[in-house]
Amino acid sequence: xxxxxxxxxxxxxxxxxxxxxxxxxxxxxxxxxxxxxxxxxxxxxxxxxxxxxxxxxxxxxxxxxxxxxxxxxxxxxxxxxxxxxxxxxxxxxxxxxxxxxxxxxxxxxxxxxxxxxxxxxxxxxxxxxxxxxxxxxxxxxxxxxxxxxxxxxxxxxxxxxxxxxxxxxxxxxxxxxxxxxxxxxxxxxxxxxxxxxxxxxxxxxxxxxxxxxxxxxxxxxxxxxxxxxxxxxxxxxxxxxxxxxxxxxxxxxxxxxxxxxxxxxxxxxxxxxxxxxxxxxxxxxxxxxxxxxxxxxxxxxxxxxxxxxxxxxxxxxxxxxxxxxxxxxxxxxxxxxxxxxxxxxxxxxxxxxxxxxxxxxxxxxxxxxxxxxxx
Amino acid sequence: xxxxxxxxxxxxxxxxxxxxxxxxxxxxxxxxxxxxxxxxxxxxxxxxxxxxxxxxxxxxxxxxxxxxxxxxxxxxxxxxxxxxxxxxxxxxxxxxxxxxxxxxxxxxxxxxxxxxxxxxxxxxxxxxxxxxxxxxxxxxxxxxxxxxxxxxxxxxxxxxxxxxxxxxxxxxxxxxxxxxxxxxxxxxxxxxxxxxxxxxxxxxxxxxxxxxxxxxxxxxxxxxxxxxxxxxxxxxxxxxxxxxxxxxxxxxxxxxxxxxxxxxx
Ligand SMILES: Nc1ncnc2c1ncn2[C@@H]1O[C@H](COP(=O)(O)OP(=O)(O)OP(=O)(O)O)[C@@H](O)[C@H]1O
Ligand SMILES: [Mg+2]
Numbered sequence: 001x002x003x004x005x006x007x008x009x010x011x012x013x014x015x016x017x018x019x020x021x022x023x024x025x026x027x028x029x030x031x032x033x034x035x036x037x038x039x040x041x042x043x044x045x046x047x048x049x050x051x052x053x054x055x056x057x058x059x060x061x062x063x064x065x066x067x068x069x070x071x072x073x074x075x076x077x078x079x080x081x082x083x084x085x086x087x088x089x090x091x092x093x094x095x096x097x098x099x100x101x102x103x104x105x106x107x108x109x110x111x112x113x114x115x116x117x118x119x120x121x122x123x124x125x126x127x128x129x130x131x132x133x134x135x136x137x138x139x140x141x142x143x144x145x146x147x148x149x150x151x152x153x154x155x156x157x158x159x160x161x162x163x164x165x166x167x168x169x170x171x172x173x174x175x176x177x178x179x180x181x182x183x184x185x186x187x188x189x190x191x192x193x194x195x196x197x198x199x200x201x202x203x204x205x206x207x208x209x210x211x212x213x214x215x216x217x218x219x220x221x222x223x224x225x226x227x228x229x230x231x232x233x234x235x236x237x238x239x240x241x242x243x244x245x246x247x248x249x250x251x252x253x254x255x256x257x258x259x260x261x262x263x264x265x266x267x268x269x270x271x272x273x274x275x276x277x278x279x280x281x282x283x284x285x286x287x288x289x290x291x292x293x294x295x296x297x298x299x300x301x302x303x304x305x306x307x308x309x310x311x312x313x314x315x316x317x318x319x320x321x322x323x324x325x326x327x328x329x330x331x332x333x334x335x336x337x338x339x340x341x342x343x344x345x346x347x348x349x350x351x352x353x354x355x356x357x358x359x360x361x362x363x364x365x366x367x368x369x370x371x372x373x374x375x
Numbered sequence: 376x377x378x379x380x381x382x383x384x385x386x387x388x389x390x391x392x393x394x395x396x397x398x399x400x401x402x403x404x405x406x407x408x409x410x411x412x413x414x415x416x417x418x419x420x421x422x423x424x425x426x427x428x429x430x431x432x433x434x435x436x437x438x439x440x441x442x443x444x445x446x447x448x449x450x451x452x453x454x455x456x457x458x459x460x461x462x463x464x465x466x467x468x469x470x471x472x473x474x475x476x477x478x479x480x481x482x483x484x485x486x487x488x489x490x491x492x493x494x495x496x497x498x499x500x501x502x503x504x505x506x507x508x509x510x511x512x513x514x515x516x517x518x519x520x521x522x523x524x525x526x527x528x529x530x531x532x533x534x535x536x537x538x539x540x541x542x543x544x545x546x547x548x549x550x551x552x553x554x555x556x557x558x559x560x561x562x563x564x565x566x567x568x569x570x571x572x573x574x575x576x577x578x579x580x581x582x583x584x585x586x587x588x589x590x591x592x593x594x595x596x597x598x599x600x601x602x603x604x605x606x607x608x609x610x611x612x613x614x615x616x617x618x619x620x621x622x623x624x625x626x627x628x629x630x631x632x633x634x635x636x637x638x639x640x
Pocket of ligand 1: 044
């Protein structure tokens with residue numbers, strides 16, 4: 001009898017302990033919030049999160065072309081770098097164009113089914129980005145997404161729709177604004193964001209930038225690639241190269257410095273790998289983006305309060321993947337000296353994460369009640 | 376080319392030093408100490424300080440390096456350290472997952488232990504009850520009356536009948552005893568097995584609880600390291616407090632308007 005009693009006690013205490021630990025467990029996972037800043041770019045998507053996660057990957061979504069590819073890849077969808085590696089067996093989508101979802105505007109050139117497919121791809125891309133934040137399943141996800149300043153209502157709607165499923169509360173914010181906010185530059189400054197499809201310029205003056213504060217140029221990384229390719233076809237007609245090879249070379253060697261080691265690539269000539277000097281072509285192509293940028297800067301400066309024009313000219317921030325060209329900030333400053341009578345340009349600390357970092361800062365600074373109202 | 380100013384190992388040591396120097400605490404702990412805002416160490420700022428100090432030192436010594444090259448190198452180093460930290464984050468996630476599994480395991484063990492204990496109790500009470508002596512007596516009585524009836528009908532001497540009866544009784548007793556012994560042995564083995572299982576389950580439960588306890592204790596430090604404690608909203612001591620509040624309010628209003636527009640359509 002005594003043993004039975006003792007066992008009963010133990011049984012009770014063990015169930016007791018399991019209950020206690022359950023309530024302790026739920027306190028452990030007490031509903032937390034993960035803040036995320038997202039830069040949904042044409043060529044790259046970057047996220048910076050309050051839990052320390054930082055990710056950046058090409059804005060690409062790929063679906064297996066056929067049953068065989070599907071079997072081989074063993075998945076329905078691939079993202080980012082994997083898409084580049086497996087592009088031959090995939091239908092590839094780059095769902096963002098000039099920073100907005102392709103076909104989400106009033107562009108009549110995009111067929112309805114193509115717009116639909118891009119929308120799906122964009123939604124999956126956003127989901128993928130949020131998944132990579134590794135937020136605990138029961139936490140709330142609050143996300144600020146940077147969108148091009150001039151994105152239309154329909155574009156913004158499409159972004160909201162894409163985000164809805166995976167984000168508990170989402171705020172859309174002008175991308176150049178978030179870059180500036182992240183650098184703690186809120187007033188009397190010009191932000192240049194050199195992306196793939198476009199270069200965006202934005203004037204900061206202590207309130208939200210409006211249409212007249214922004215200029216979008218078609219001159220971005222893509223144009224630079226086209227220019228470099230054109231120059232090389234002219235000077236080295238015997239060489240065969242693909243666009244991807246051009247991009248790779250640019251991302252490794254881009255420079256506008258007058259003094260630099262020769263830029264050599266090994267590309268095929270009649271099927272034989274051959275070393276080619278592309279120094280001049282690289283510099284010329286890289287330099288080609290400067291004049292249109294400075295011209296646009298000039299316009300934004302000239303239409304500003306004359307008293308503050310000088311301050312503005314001397315407070316130019318340079319960001320975006322395309323700003324990683326060596327010596328670019330100095331070269332733009334010099335060109336401004338020549339054509340605008342002076343200028344000071346500094347590069348943001350992390351060109352690729354500047355937008356996401358700023359968006360994260362905004363999301364954390366945003367009062368919690370705003371987030372709740374928008375969820 | 377002059378060798379790298381900041382070697383990888385130096386940068387790594389710096390990173391570890393900063394990390395090691397950071398106080399580990401929980402948000403709850405901070406609240407208890409009455410702290411509402413905390414300053415978070417920003418690696419970008421640290422990076423800039425390092426770049427500056429390297430540049431200044433080199434300039435003072437009259438070594439003229441290409442500034443942007445130094446910046447590039449230092450930035451590269453920092454980014455790779457941050458990437459390393461991401462790997463660490465992966466480990467943290469794995470640990471957290473393990474913690475979840477441990478907790479699950481623990482509650483499964485507890486349930487099993489409950490079940491085994493109940494089984495043990497049932498087995499014990501059924502063995503205690505046993506076959507009642509009354510039943511055996513009744514059986515004996517029935518056999519005796521039948522023996523007497525048949526033997527007297529056949530004209531057997533009562534003395535002989537008595538002998539037969541005592542023989543039958545002895546045989547029956549014998550049989551019952553072996554039967555009882557057997558079932559008692561079976562019961563006992565069963566009970567012993569159950570008891571051993573219970574002991575083992577208890578031991579496992581204890582171990583799991585211990586591991587879980589340790590995972591929890593570690594978890595505090597790990598979680599603190601992997602993220603930063605966020606105190607949402609613009610900080611009151613921010614020199615741009617007013618401007619930022621204004622701007623954030625504007626972003627909010629624009630987003631509310633956007634939703635209203637969409638709801639109308
Ligand atoms: N080292 C480099 N030198 C020059 N260009 C580079 C370098 N690294 C990346 N780029 C270019 O930067 C561009 C991508 O920049 P970014 O990631 O900021 O674009 P995005 O934000 O996706 O585009 P957008 O802002 O137009 O939506 C690409 O054209 C890429 O080739
Ligand atoms: Mg961009």
